[in-house]
Amino acid sequence: MADEMENSTPAEESLLEKIADKIHDHDSSSSSDSDNEKMESPSAVKEKIYRLFGREKPVHKxxxxxxxxxxxxxxxxxxxxxxxxxxxxxxxLFELVEYHLLSFVCHISILTLAVLFLWSNAHSFINKSPPQIPEIHVAEEPFLLIASAIRNEVNHAFTVLRNIALGKDLKKLLKVVAGLWVISIVGSWCHLLTLIYICVVVLHTVPVLYEKNEDKVDPMAEKAFIELKKQYSVLDEMVLSKIPIRPLKPKVV
Known part of the structure; x- marks a missing residue:
């Protein structure tokens, strides 16, 4: 066998080297392709996944x-x-029992003050230490932050309403009208306190249920949004695009 390898011609040796180089190149290219597929597959899959309302962060964030x-x-x-x-x-307490808020606050205050007053005067007879009532001072900073946040939201709402009133955005007009119409219908069904309670219950149930079943909910929501876009495009083509909107005239100073 060794004699045969020694007796092989240079042409045969070059042919064998070319075959070995091709096999090596094929293996390296296939391995690099597989590595690229492994690196690109998670991002490609991530891009294809639809999340409700286009969110990119987890529900907790x-x-x-x-x-x-x-x-x-x-x-x-x-x-x-x-x-x-x-x-x-x-x-x-306030909806089913129909207890009034002002009466509730007054009754709780009366009971608390009476208990503390009696405890402060009778602690020597019952061999107990007097109640430790701390001095309460309301900080200014939290109220300023809350007031600033409310002010920003109110200003933003006024800006949106002004743009709608000036005829700049028909889509926002339809969204605001639909939202107010839904709120008016819900408001006719129940009182404000019941509506707040329903919102609290929804916030404590719907997000956690969605977080646990988001892989099932997101595909269904994607189909629903696609269908809504189709219906809106039909409405826009047949009705909204035909509504004449005059351009705003510049103010004369």
Missing amino acids: VFGGGKPADVLLWRDKKLSAAVLGTTTAVWV
């Missing part, structure tokens, strides 16, 4: 990622149950 998100998504079950239970108790 959408709600802020802090303590409120933990409460709404039942990450802190004790606190979530306490919030929902307290809200239910308040709704039952």
Whole structure:
């Protein structure tokens, strides 16, 4: 065998080298292609996945990622149950029992002040320490932050309403009218407190259920949004595009 290898011609040796080089190139290219497919496949799959309302963050991050998100998504079950239970108790007290808010506040204040007054004067007779009542001072900063946030939202709402009133955005007009119409219908069904309670219950149930079943909900939502876009395009072509909108005249200074 060794004699045969030594007796092989240079042409045969060059042919064998070319075949070996082709096999090596094919293996390296196939391995690089497979590596590229492995690197690109997660991003390609990620791009194809549709998320509700076009979100890119997890549900927990959408709600802020802090303590409120933990409460709404039942990450802190004790606190979530306490919030929902307290809200239910308040709704039952004021809606079903028909207890008035002002009377409730006054009665609770009377009971608390009476208990503390008696405890402060009778602590020597019952051999207990007097109640430690801290001095309460309301900080200014939280109220300023809340007022600033409300002011920004109100200004944004006024800006949107002004643009709609000036005839700049027909789509926003339809959205606002539809939203107000839905709110008016829901408001005719129940009182404000019941509506707030329904919103609290929805916020404590729908997000956590969606988070657990988002892989099933997102494809269905994608089909629904595609169908809505088709219907809106038909409406836009047949009705909305034919509505004449005058351009705004520049103000004369």
